[in-house]
Amino acid sequence: MKEFLSITPDNLQEKTADFVGNPHLFISGPASSGKTSSALLRLRQILSSDSRSTTLVLVPQRSLAEPYQAYLRTHNLPSSQQVSIQTMSSIVRRMIALFWPLIANRQVFRHPFEPPRFLTLETAQYYMAQIVNPLIDRGHFATITLTRNRLFSQLLDNLNKSAIVGFAHTELARRLKSAWTGDQSQLVVYDDVQLAVNAFRQFCLEHNLLDFSLQVELFREIIWPNPTFQKYFQNQYQHLIYDNAEEDPPYVHDVVASWLKNLQSTLIILDEGGGLRSFLGADPASAAKLASHFKTRLQFEQNYVVPPAIEALLGNMQSSQAQKLPLSTISQALIITSKQPRFFPELLQSISQDIVGLIHNGTPAQEIAVLSPFLSDPLVFELSRRLSTAGIPTQSLRPSLALKSNPHIQTVLTLASLAHPDWQQPPNLYQTQSALSIAIPRLDPLRARLILDQISPNKTVTALPAVETLPEELTKRIPPEVLLQVENLRLWLGAADPDEPLDYFISRLFSELLTEPGYGFAENQEAGEHIARLIQSYQKFKRPLAADQNADASYLGREYVKTLSQGLLSALYLPEEEIVGEQGVLIVPVMTFLMQNRFVSHQFWLNLGSKGWYERLEQPLTHPYVLNRQWQAGKKWTTDDELALGRFNLDRTLVGLLRRCSGQVHLCTSDYGEAGIEERGMLLTWAQNLFRSALREEQND
Amino acid sequence: MTDLIPVGFVFHQSNLQAFQNCRFSFLLRYIKKLPWPAPLAARSSSFEQDLLAGSTLHSLIHQYFLGIDPELLVSCAQNFPDARVSGWFDNFLASKYAKITDNQFSEHSLQITLNGSLLLAKFDLLSFDSNTLQICDWKSSQTMPKRQFLQERVQTMVYALVAARSLPQAPRPITMHYWEAGFPDQPIIFEIGDAQLRKYEETITDLITSIRSLRVEQFERTTNLKKCAYCEYQNYCARSGLQGDEGSFHDWFEIGLSELQGKN
Numbered sequence: 021m022k023e024f025l026s027i028t029p030d031n032l033q034e035k036t037a038d039f040v041g042n043p044h045l046f047i048s049g050p051a052s053s054g055k056t057s058s059a060l061l062r063l064r065q066i067l068s069s070d071s072r073s074t075t076l077v078l079v080p081q082r083s084l085a086e087p088y089q090a091y092l093r094t095h096n097l098p099s100s101q102q103v104s105i106q107t108m109s110s111i112v113r114r115m116i117a118l119f120w121p122l123i124a125n126r127q128v129f130r131h132p133f134e135p136p137r138f139l140t141l142e143t144a145q146y147y148m149a150q151i152v153n154p155l156i157d158r159g160h161f162a163t164i165t166l167t168r169n170r171l172f173s174q175l176l177d178n179l180n181k182s183a184i185v186g187f188a189h190t191e192l193a194r195r196l197k198s199a200w201t202g203d204q205s206q207l208v209v210y211d212d213v214q215l216a217v218n219a220f221r222q223f224c225l226e227h228n229l230l231d232f233s234l235q236v237e238l239f240r241e242i243i244w245p246n247p248t249f250q251k252y253f254q255n256q257y258q259h260l261i262y263d264n265a266e267e268d269p270p271y272v273h274d275v276v277a278s279w280l281k282n283l284q285s286t287l288i289i290l291d292e293g294g295g296l297r298s299f300l301g302a303d304p305a306s307a308a309k310l311a312s313h314f315k316t317r318l319q320f321e322q323n324y325v326v327p328p329a330i331e332a333l334l335g336n337m338q339s340s341q342a343q344k345l346p347l348s349t350i351s352q353a354l355i356i357t358s359k360q361p362r363f364f365p366e367l368l369q370s371i372s373q374d375i376v377g378l379i380h381n382g383t384p385a386q387e388i389a390v391l392s393p394f395l396s397d398p399l400v401f402e403l404s405r406r407l408s409t410a411g412i413p414t415q416s417l418r419p420s421l422a423l424k425s426n427p428h429i430q431t432v433l434t435l436a437s438l439a440h441p442d443w444q445q446p447p448n449l450y451q452t453q454s455a456l457s458i459a460i461p462r463l464d465p466l467r468a469r470l471i472l473d474q475i476s477p478n479k480t481v482t483a484l485p486a487v488e489t490l491p492e493e494l495t496k497r498i499p500p501e502v503l504l505q506v507e508n509l510r511l512w513l514g515a516a517d518p519d520e521p522l523d524y525f526i527s528r529l530f531s532e533l534l535t536e537p538g539y540g541f542a543e544n545q546e547a548g549e550h551i552a553r554l555i556q557s558y559q560k561f562k563r564p565l566a567a568d569q570n571a572d573a574s575y576l577g578r579e580y581v582k583t584l585s586q587g588l589l590s591a592l593y594l595p596e597e598e599i600v601g602e603q604g605v606l607i608v609p610v611m612t613f614l615m616q617n618r619f620v621s622h623q624f625w626l627n628l629g630s631k632g633w634y635e636r637l638e639q640p641l642t643h644p645y646v647l648n649r650q651w652q653a654g655k656k657w658t659t660d661d662e663l664a665l666g667r668f669n670l671d672r673t674l675v676g677l678l679r680r681c682s683g684q685v686h687l688c689t690s691d692y693g694e695a696g697i698e699e700r701g702m703l704l705t706w707a708q709n710l711f712r713s714a715l716r717e718e719q720n721d
Numbered sequence: 722m723t724d725l726i727p728v729g730f731v732f733h734q735s736n737l738q739a740f741q742n743c744r745f746s747f748l749l750r751y752i753k754k755l756p757w758p759a760p761l762a763a764r765s766s767s768f769e770q771d772l773l774a775g776s777t778l779h780s781l782i783h784q785y786f787l788g789i790d791p792e793l794l795v796s797c798a799q800n801f802p803d804a805r806v807s808g809w810f811d812n813f814l815a816s817k818y819a820k821i822t823d824n825q826f827s828e829h830s831l832q833i834t835l836n837g838s839l840l841l842a843k844f845d846l847l848s849f850d851s852n853t854l855q856i857c858d859w860k861s862s863q864t865m866p867k868r869q870f871l872q873e874r875v876q877t878m879v880y881a882l883v884a885a886r887s888l889p890q891a892p893r894p895i896t897m898h899y900w901e902a903g904f905p906d907q908p909i910i911f912e913i914g915d916a917q918l919r920k921y922e923e924t925i926t927d928l929i930t931s932i933r934s935l936r937v938e939q940f941e942r943t944t945n946l947k948k949c950a951y952c953e954y955q956n957y958c959a960r961s962g963l964q965g966d967e968g969s970f971h972d973w974f975e976i977g978l979s980e981l982q983g984k985n
């Protein structure tokens with residue numbers, strides 16, 4: 021990755037950096053036109069000339085702050101303390117906690133002076149399930165075939181949209197219905213949506229629960245206008261740099277707009293090809309309106325990254341008169357393999373070889389990115405494995421610790437279920453067999469199964485058998501020291517106190533038994549990290565629940581394990597998407613790359629035939645484009661709108677990627693895609709047409 | 722100098738204290754950032770509760786200095802599940818520290834460069850006028866700490882040093898007040914003069930220099946087994962089940978509290 025500040029500042033950048041001459045500035049331009057570099061120059065000037073005041077660097081997502089963080093990290097500045105890098109959601113969350121007494125005073129909640137109970141996405145889903153499951157049992161949402169967790173998350177998404185766009189949540193059904201053109205039965209579903217979100221909100225107000233939507237509403241309506249808060253906030257920050265404003269929802273723009281007059285200096289940056297997070301409520305049109313508050317606006321057009329061939333391709337894509345590009349130009353920008361492999365693994369093989377070749381010829385590994393709309397863990401693993409065999413480091417998103425597939429976590433949860441018969445969630449035979457052979461590595465799965473066969477006619481296991489009860493022909497086949505371990509495990513689990521909190525239980529199980537010599541987690545650092553995260557996940561889960569009077573340790577443990585098994589906690593708590601690994605070839609989903617605020621020399625695009633490049637997820641209970649401030653009241657969402665959206669999304673993604681490429685794009689296809697089927701989405705067609713018509717043109721000449 | 726400590730690494734009282742507790746814990750926690758299951762039971766069941774109560778008291782005092790109506794704060798304190806918090810906050814309101822004046826900075830961070838390294842302090846309350854500079858630190862210990870114990874702590878040195886070096890005006894005498902919410906009439910106050918500050922500077926500089934000079938294998942496990950009693954890595958080091966003392970409880974409690982309050 022190139023250093024942002026290595027670019028020599030041009031006139032526009034110098035103007036941007038000058039926070040004294042241009043205290044309030046709005047800049048816009050496409051990606052890679054030097055906007056963030058200018059902002060860094062400005063930050064440097066602020067820090068060197070006004071070390072007493074504090075700058076807020078506001079970004080829609082933490083990954084977009086990386087250039088700022090890198091700058092502060094690598095310049096050992098004492099004044100780095102005077103820079104605060106935040107997202108608006110983190111500000112909202114912290115300010116609600118800090119100014120909670122002001123909210124208490126407004127008596128919005130049933131127990132206003134009790135502490136707030138903040139919900140994560142996962143705990144919000146848990147409470148939504150408490151509200152919605154009985155509704156489903158009564159026949160609501162009957163026509164919806166979504167999994168429960170997707171259903172709950174779409175309901176929460178509706179609430180979030182109402183808060184970040186700025187309309188009452190009680191209007192959701194009316195808005196969704198007014199844009200609907202399909203089957204009339206869907207209208208009843210929208211009534212169910214309204215019923216569920218109203219009940220959820222009421223429940224939150226009664227129990228001091230704050231999901232994201234309620235946090236935003238309280239912040240907007242109570243905290244932000246309060247004079248005590250305003251005094252505090254103005255003392256906190258004197259300068260604002262707001263980057264990628266187009267990726268934030270309108271409530272953030274409202275807050276920023278009303279704050280401007282109190283700031284010593286402001287720089288707002290708009291990426292013109294942005295709005296990639298529209299499905300999450302990002303509103304580029306609302307961000308663009310911020311420009312009207314500024315007398316000084318600068319338009320960045322210079323391109324610092326893209327080579328001529330890609331520039332020509334971009335020009336061609338954006339021009340209305342489709343001037344044909346010569347094949348030579350296209351081939352300089354986009355590389356296709358001469359012989360398309362038939363199967364996906366062969367494609368991975370050829371990509372690895374190409375990457376090795378590039379690195380051999382001097383391209384640094386971190387100048388290469390492998391991108392696809394979705395990246396499965398096996399794909400990342402396989403590619404990383406091939407590259408690491410060639411000595412090439414890779415970076416990818418930290419794999420989600422999927423609870424169902426993480427053996428360390430499954431082992432601990434299975435043993436916890438065995439130790440807590442009061443939960444009435446006995447593990448099945450297979451889970452117990454696997455837990456036993458992981459906990460006691462010298463007990464292979466076959467022998468573990470033989471032990472369990474003695475006691476589990478029902479395919480579920482309620483307790484481990486005492487070794488003395490096992491038949492002799494079986495005990496003869498297992499070394500005595502392993503039998504002793506099984507017995508120790510049984511006794512340890514049997515002695516568990518049902519009133520002990522689950523996190524304490526897990527921590528003891530880990531340290532008193534599983535890390536002892538001969539057990540499966542002994543000297544196993546990875547197991548330790550996974551169990552630490554499991555404990556962290558449970559602690560986050562129990563925080564809002566623990567204030568309930570009936571929530572004793574047994575109840576909390578049972579609810580946690582039940583919620584996990586229902587798939588509501590599909591991944592363990594992780595702070596945010598996080599790229600891990602030593603600097604090297606980046607293997608990430610397209611969206612993650614675009615939200616990194618970085619560029620590379622070589623991009624490998626995978627799964628070209630996938631519709632994931634442009635299609636939005638199916639969301640029958642919500643609609644990100646209808647529940648949007650730019651949506652015209654009364655307008656209908658039609659199939660044409662859907663198609664136009666797909667084309668628009670594809671265009672935006674392509675332009676976004678190409679503008680972040682300083683060398684070449686490698687188009688990688690195989691006859692059969694990763695899923696083993698032939699896919700022919702719009703991106704593949706676009707690429708084929710581009711080459712075909714250039715070839716035809718050349719043959720005609 | 723090794724390159725184990727990255728450029729931009731910020732030293733603060735918690736990581737320096739952790740280093741003093743045990744070099745290996747510093748390596749695991751602040752360099753390798755290794756998540757590890759904390760031995761919750763070993764930390765005693767009240768450890769986490771005490772942390773939460775202490776942190777809530779800090780928030781209430783901070784809110785008080787932000788200008789939020791004390792009556793509202795009293796209602797919040799009374800509704801907090803741990804009844805100690807309300808008593809502590811009443812003690813605070815009745816104390817001389819509840820006096821609001823100009824130039825008071827609550828939960829305020831300052832950072833300096835010390836011999837090329839960044840050193841950060843986040844103060845519970847910093848107040849100054851043209852003659853004095855007062856640093857306050859709120860505590861919620863169950864037993865009154867000894868004066869000598871506080872005097873020798875890294876926290877005392879880092880706070881005094883950062884406050885003195887980062888404020889531009891002419892040097893002025895510093896007083897450091899440790900106020901215990903459970904013993905409101907017995908604040909422990911240190912007056913720190915120039916000579917003392919120079920000593921602190923030397924000590925902290927030496928400490929940082931020695932951290933920077935260590936190779937990875939030199940971040941050794943502590944030989945004082947009492948230090949392991951409340952350490953989250955005790956099982957990683959095969960040091961579980963050891964008896965701690967008040968001092969080691971205090972050391973790890975302060976680190977936990979700082980983390981809970983987002984101080985580092």
Ligand code: SF4
Pocket residue numbers: 742743744745746749942943948949952953954955956958960
């Ligand atoms: S357990 Fe003891 S030796 Fe290990 S890191 Fe903690 S304090 Fe150091």
